[in-house]
Amino acid sequence: MASMDIASILQGGYQHPLSRSWQARRHITKSMLMYPIFITDDPDAYVEIPSLPGQARWGVNKLEGFIGPLVQKGLQSVILFGVPLNCVKDDRGTPADDPSGPVILAIKKLRTLFPSLYIACDVCLCEYTSHGHCGVFRLDGSIDQEPSAARIAEVALAYAKAGAHCVAPSDMMDGRIKSIKRALIDAGYGNQCTLMSYSAKFASALYGPFRDAAGSAPAFGDRKCYQLPPQAKGLARRAIQRDVAEGADIVMVKPAMPYLDIIQDAAQLAPDHPLACYQVSGEYAMVVAGARAGVYDLRTMAFESVESMVRAGCTLILTYFTPQFLDWLSE
Numbered sequence: 001m002a003s004m005d006i007a008s009i010l011q012g013g014y015q016h017p018l019s020r021s022w023q024a025r026r027h028i029t030k031s032m033l034m035y036p037i038f039i040t041d042d043p044d045a046y047v048e049i050p051s052l053p054g055q056a057r058w059g060v061n062k063l064e065g066f067i068g069p070l071v072q073k074g075l076q077s078v079i080l081f082g083v084p085l086n087c088v089k090d091d092r093g094t095p096a097d098d099p100s101g102p103v104i105l106a107i108k109k110l111r112t113l114f115p116s117l118y119i120a121c122d123v124c125l126c127e128y129t130s131h132g133h134c135g136v137f138r139l140d141g142s143i144d145q146e147p148s149a150a151r152i153a154e155v156a157l158a159y160a161k162a163g164a165h166c167v168a169p170s171d172m173m174d175g176r177i178k179s180i181k182r183a184l185i186d187a188g189y190g191n192q193c194t195l196m197s198y199s200a201k202f203a204s205a206l207y208g209p210f211r212d213a214a215g216s217a218p219a220f221g222d223r224k225c226y227q228l229p230p231q232a233k234g235l236a237r238r239a240i241q242r243d244v245a246e247g248a249d250i251v252m253v254k255p256a257m258p259y260l261d262i263i264q265d266a267a268q269l270a271p272d273h274p275l276a277c278y279q280v281s282g283e284y285a286m287v288v289a290g291a292r293a294g295v296y297d298l299r300t301m302a303f304e305s306v307e308s309m310v311r312a313g314c315t316l317i318l319t320y321f322t323p324q325f326l327d328w329l330s331e
C-alpha cells in the first residue's frame with residue numbers, strides 16, 4: 001500500500017476550491033468581455049432573434065433601458081453591428097456611414113448615456129451592400145481590392161469621428177488595416193481610436209444565426225475568396241503577422257472554440273498585442289441548444305467554453321453570453 005510513487009500524486013494540489021482556482025494561469029474577468037449588440041434603424045425596435053436565443057435587434061431609443069442595467073452590473077464594452085432594414089443598399093454599401101444610420105446614432109447615444117462604456121464598432125459592408133458581400137466587386141464578380149480597402153477605411157473613419165473608441169473591420173479584404181490606420185492618422189484620429197482587426201477570420205458554418213440577425217447573407221456565392229479556409233493554419237499565421245505589420249492594435253481570431261490552436265499561435269506571433277477572440281453566433285447557439293437538450297448545464301458549459309479561450313491565450317472575448325457572465329461573475 002505504501003508503494004505509490006511520490007511523483008504519481010497530483011490530487012493533493014487541487015483538493016480545495018481555492019487551490020483549484022490557483023491552477024488557472026489567468027481568470028476570466030468582466031473587463032475581458034465585449035458584448036456584441038445589433039442596432040436596427042427603427043428607433044423603437046425590440047425584435048428577438050429566434051436563432052440567437054436571448055438576443056435581439058434594438059432601436060436607439062431602447063438602448064438606455066437595455067444597456068443601463070448591464071453597465072450597473074459591470075459591463076465595460078460593447079461592439080455594435082448595424083442592421084439596416086429600411087435603407088436602399090447599393091454595390092458600395094453607401095448606408096454604412098450614413099450619419100443618420102443606426103450605428104452612428106447609437107455611438108453618439110451610448111457615448112452620452114454611458115461615458116465610461118467602451119464602444120467598438122464592427123466595420124463591414126455586407127450589411128449595406130445590395131449583393132451582401134463584404135467588399136466592392138468588379139463586374140465579373142471578383143473582389144476589387146483597392147476600392148474595397150478605401151471604402152472600408154471611409155466607413156471606419158466615420159465611426160471614429162462619431163466617437164467610437166475602437167473600429168473592428170471584419171471584411172477580410174486585403175490591405176484594409178493599412179488603409180484604415182492611414183485614414184485615422186491623416187484625419188487626426190490615430191491616437192483616438194483603437195484598430196482591432198478580425199485577422200484570422202475563417203469561412204465558418206457558425207455564422208448562420210448572425211446572418212439571420214443582421215440580414216447579411218450574400219445574395220450569390222459565398223465568402224470563401226476572402227474568409228480563410230478552416231484548415232489554413234499557415235494563412236492565419238500570415239494574416240496575423242500582416243495585420244500587426246499594417247498597424248492593428250488588437251488582433252482577433254474568429255470563431256473561437258474550433259480554432260483554439262490559432263489563438264495559441266496568435267498569442268505567440270503577436271505577444272505584445274491584446275488578443276481577442278469571437279465566440280460567434282453559432283457557437284453561442286450550440287452551447288444554448290446543448291443545454292436545452294439536457295446534454296450539460298448551461299453555466300458550466302459557458303464557463304468551460306470561454307475558459308478554453310483564456311487558456312489558449314486570449315485577453316478579450318466577444319461573446320453573446322456577456323450579460324449572463326456579468327451575473328455569474330458577481331456571485
Ligand SMILES: NCc1[nH]cc(CCC(=O)O)c1CC(=O)O
Nearest residue numbers: 124170171206207210280281282
Ligand atoms: N462581416 C460580417 C460579420 N461580422 C461578424 C460576423 C459573425 C459574427 C457571429 O456569427 O456572431 C459576420 C458574419 C459573416 O462574416 O458572414
Ligand SMILES: [Zn+2]
Nearest residue numbers: 124125126134
Ligand atoms: Zn461582412
Ligand SMILES: [Zn+2]
Nearest residue numbers: 122123124170
Ligand atoms: Zn462584420
